[in-house]
Amino acid sequence: QKEVEQNSGPLSVPEGAIASLNCTYSDRGSQSFFWYRQYSGKSPELIMFIYSNGDKEDGRFTAQLNKASQYVSLLIRDSQPSDSATYLCAVPSGGYNKLIFGAGTRLAVHP
Amino acid sequence: ETGVTQTPRHLVMGMTNKKSLKCEQHLGHNAMYWYKQSAKKPLELMFVYSLEERVENNSVPSRFSPECPNSSHLFLHLHTLQPEDSALYLCASSQDRAAGEEKLFFGSGTQLSVL
Numbered sequence: 065q066k067e068v069e070q071n072s073g074p075l076s077v078p079e080g081a082i083a084s085l086n087c088t089y090s091d092r093g094s095q096s097f098f099w100y101r102q103y104s105g106k107s108p109e110l111i112m113f114i115y116s117n118g119d120k121e122d123g124r125f126t127a128q129l130n131k132a133s134q135y136v137s138l139l140i141r142d143s144q145p146s147d148s149a150t151y152l153c154a155v156p157s158g159g160y161n162k163l164i165f166g167a168g169t170r171l172a173v174h175p
Numbered sequence: 176e177t178g179v180t181q182t183p184r185h186l187v188m189g190m191t192n193k194k195s196l197k198c199e200q201h202l203g204h205n206a207m208y209w210y211k212q213s214a215k216k217p218l219e220l221m222f223v224y225s226l227e228e229r230v231e232n233n234s235v236p237s238r239f240s241p242e243c244p245n246s247s248h249l250f251l252h253l254h255t256l257q258p259e260d261s262a263l264y265l266c267a268s269s270q271d272r273a274a275g276e277e278k279l280f281f282g283s284g285t286q287l288s289v290l
Contacts, residue, residue: 068217098278107265107281108218152218156277162231163277165218 068155070166077173083140085169087153090134097129097136100152102168108152112138143173178202181266181282188256189290196251196285198266206271207249208279209241212263224249225271256289263287 067090077083087097096115100108114120114127114136126139140147150168157164179200188194200207209221223231224243238260240252249266263286267279 072215107284108279109281110278113278154279162220162223163279164220167215167217 068153068164068166070151070153070169072167073170074172075169077143077171079143079145079173079175081143081173083143083147083171083173085138085140085151085153085171086135087137087166088135089153089155091155091157092131092134094131094155096156097127098154098163099125099127099136099138100154100165102150102152104149140171143171145173145175147171148173179266179268179280179282181264181285183285184283185286185288187288187290188253190256190258192256193252193254195253196264196266196287198249198251198282200247200249200266200268200280200282202268202270202280204268204270204280205246206269206277207243207246208267208269209249209251210265210267210281212265212284214262218265222251253287256287258289261287261289 069088099112101111102108112125112127114129117129117131120127124141128137150170152168153166154163182197206225208223211219211221220233221235222241227243238255242250263284265284266282269277269279
């Protein structure tokens with residue numbers, strides 16, 4: 065069974081700080097990686113995806129991928145209370161149309 | 176209507192009932208999914224339909240029966256469920272691309288309670 069591991073948290077950061085969320089995966093053949101945000105009582109929404117080693121930036125979000133070490137991370141700069149949510153990492157399992165999700169890391173940004 | 180809509184939002188049923196969950200996507204996608212989300216557990220993939228054909232059945236008990244009559248609609252028929260089936264059931268859709276490029280768009284989910 066291919067696995068995606070995340071620290072469940074909560075990760076607590078002060079407003080304005082950088083929040084760093086990490087994810088490790090077991091399938092060395094994985095080529096693409098997705099980050100979803102899920103607010104309490106809501107459904108997941110896609111916020112970032114990355115295919116290549118290195119960094120990908122989108123506004124306050126940066127995804128970092130290291131295939132050799134099999135981890136992918138999400139950095140949130142200038143964290144806001146509205147960023148408080150659970151962040152889910154997802155990786156294709158090798159099967160067609162088959163995304164495997166981690167259990168998620170709960171982020172709490174306090175004023 | 177935009178995005179992915181699911182009905183009902185909440186459902187309470189007894190173990191002997193039969194009910195159905197409905198999902199409709201308005202994004203022009205050609206792949207649809209059912210996921211189960213239980214407390215403190217990762218999202219579990221249940222079924223995948225691509226171009227109205229079931230391409231994944233992730234060892235789901237037969238008391239869950241999916242139906243995909245066209246690329247815009249997906250149903251999950253439920254019968255003789257168990258209390259441990261209580262969870263949030265999420266429908267999602269994507270535009271079928273090369274493997275590894277699946278960007279899923281989720282509906283709001285149906286919160287199911289089995290008594």
